[in-house]
Amino acid sequence: MIYVTQPEMPPLEEFEPYLKKIWESRWLTNNGQFHEDLEAALAEYLGVPCLSLFSNGTLALLTALQALRITGEVITTPFSFVATTHALWWNNVKPVFVDIEPETFQLDPMRIESAITPATTAILPVHVYGNPCNVDAIQRVADTFGLRVIYDAAHAFGVKRGGRSLACEGDLSVLSFHATKVFTTIEGGAIVAPDVKTKDRIDFLKNFGFADEVTVVAPGINAKMNEVQAAYGLLQLKHIDSHISRRREVALRYRARLAGIPGIRHLDDIAGTTPNHAYFPIMIDADVYGMSRDTVYERLKTHGIYSRRYFHPLISHFPVYRGLPSAHPENLPVAEAVSRRILCLPIYPSLELDVVDKICLLLERRP
Ligand SMILES: *Cc1c(COP(=O)(O)O)cnc(C)c1O
Numbered sequence: 001m002i003y004v005t006q007p008e009m010p011p012l013e014e015f016e017p018y019l020k021k022i023w024e025s026r027w028l029t030n031n032g033q034f035h036e037d038l039e040a041a042l043a044e045y046l047g048v049p050c051l052s053l054f055s056n057g058t059l060a061l062l063t064a065l066q067a068l069r070i071t072g073e074v075i076t077t078p079f080s081f082v083a084t085t086h087a088l089w090w091n092n093v094k095p096v097f098v099d100i101e102p103e104t105f106q107l108d109p110m111r112i113e114s115a116i117t118p119a120t121t122a123i124l125p126v127h128v129y130g131n132p133c134n135v136d137a138i139q140r141v142a143d144t145f146g147l148r149v150i151y152d153a154a155h156a157f158g159v160k161r162g163g164r165s166l167a168c169e170g171d172l173s174v175l176s177f178h179a180t181k182v183f184t185t186i187e188g189g190a191i192v193a194p195d196v197k198t199k200d201r202i203d204f205l206k207n208f209g210f211a212d213e214v215t216v217v218a219p220g221i222n223a224k225m226n227e228v229q230a231a232y233g234l235l236q237l238k239h240i241d242s243h244i245s246r247r248r249e250v251a252l253r254y255r256a257r258l259a260g261i262p263g264i265r266h267l268d269d270i271a272g273t274t275p276n277h278a279y280f281p282i283m284i285d286a287d288v289y290g291m292s293r294d295t296v297y298e299r300l301k302t303h304g305i306y307s308r309r310y311f312h313p314l315i316s317h318f319p320v321y322r323g324l325p326s327a328h329p330e331n332l333p334v335a336e337a338v339s340r341r342i343l344c345l346p347i348y349p350s351l352e353l354d355v356v357d358k359i360c361l362l363l364e365r366r367p
Contacts, residue, residue, distance in 0.1 A: 124152060
């Protein structure tokens with residue numbers, strides 16, 4: 001069975017020394033040594049000023065919105081993992097869906113302005129598949145209307161734009177280190193902050209609001225990363241460059257093999273961007289290809305290949321959100337069309353190239 005992704009697990013012997021240290025120190029959570037080491041190592045690896053670790057990416061998203069005291073309405077994309085919008089709902093903020101760009105699948109900056117109301121306080125875009133949003137255009141709109149920008153950068157670990165970390169864009173960026181992501185701490189996440197003052201507030205918030213033993217400065221939550229997670233992250237970080245370059249080999253093989261197939265489109269590297277190859281999405285035009293996306297998905301499955309329809313259904317189709325005026329399909333024609341055609345093919349560091357060839361052969365040979 002080939003799944004869309006599979007975590008890379010180094011030999012168990014490599015993890016044992018970390019566990020031994022945790023057992024010896026008897027320090028399991030609350031800013032342990034591995035937690036401190038991983039925060040420093042990640043800030044350096046990513047090239048970001050400050051970073052605060054979290055037990056998962058969803059709690060990091062919730063906390064990022066709390067940290068900036070976001071209220072009212074927030075403009076976001078329906079073409080994402082459902083946690084993006086859930087984070088708004090849990091903050092009692094009304095999501096306002098805006099359509100995506102047909103070429104990049106990212107939130108369309110041209111459509112943001114008309115969705116702004118007096119209640120709008122922020123924009124929550126997603127760097128879908130790890131490809132950068134049009135961050136300059138989004139920032140211009142935000143500056144013009146005095147809005148905050150929080151990026152869901154769950155897919156964008158290590159991605160750089162003109163040599164600068166994509167996670168430095170906006171007011172805050174949120175990363176996920178879930179087992180299915182490019183860099184993992186099993187479950188985990190982080191908020192990238194511009195300065196120590198902001199990081200301090202985030203650190204209070206993720207630990208019940210405690211500023212010291214007796215002072216609670218805000219209604220915080222428990223979103224702390226434990227020592228086993230942090231140790232696993234430090235071990236993953238040793239291998240991250242080779243993991244990303246193996247992903248690149250897989251992506252290049254797919255691109256070479258799929259290039260000639262009518263009705264199948266893939267995304268190429270974006271000029272000036274250092275990608276992480278987190279996903280390998282293809283668009284299937286049923287009229288040209290002769291088969292619908294769903295038929296391709298089922299056919300691959302009968303051959304033991306489990307692709308994923310990321311993102312289908314759109315977030316705006318789920319019962320909690322579909323009643324919102326902005327969730328109406330007529331408001332989101334591009335996202336609706338992309339969601340019907342998109343398919344993410346398996347990609348992970350240990351995926352063999354002959355398996356990639358087998359998948360491409362299946363896509364080449366239409367019955
Ligand atoms: C994975 C993911 C999240 C949630 O992260 P968790 O660490 O699984 O809680 C949020 N947004 C997007 C776009 C994701 O892909």
